[in-house]
Amino acid sequence: MAWSAPPCSAIRAKIALIARAVTGFALIGAMISLRQIRAARALLGWSQQMLADKALLSVKAVARLERNEVTSHAATVEALxxxxxxxxxxxxxxxxxxxxxxxxxxxLLLVKAEGTP
Known part of the structure; x- marks a missing residue:
């Protein structure tokens, strides 16, 4: 059986894990999931409209992306x-x-300041 390179997503995930281990923060540009986008918006208390406005996207684009109704463009995900x-x-x-x-x-900063892992 011939060797084949791992998929790019697997490589990105490994790079993101290494970056997180070294810096304590997730690597910007590593592929994020649609669930993470929804969770991040909820964590901030933002509506889809607010996220769309801040990312300079249409609210329809954000809504369709969150519902996984369309294939997301890399530029859209990167903007979000x-x-x-x-x-x-x-x-x-x-x-x-x-x-x-x-x-x-x-x-994260609060946890580091308190000295807990």
Missing amino acids: ERTLTQAGVVFIPAGHGLGEGVQLASD
């Missing part, structure tokens, strides 16, 4: 990720038997 990251969201990649998640950067 950039907007949510600038608002303080940290995207946590799946790994070590755990699923992906989101967290506020201020929560």
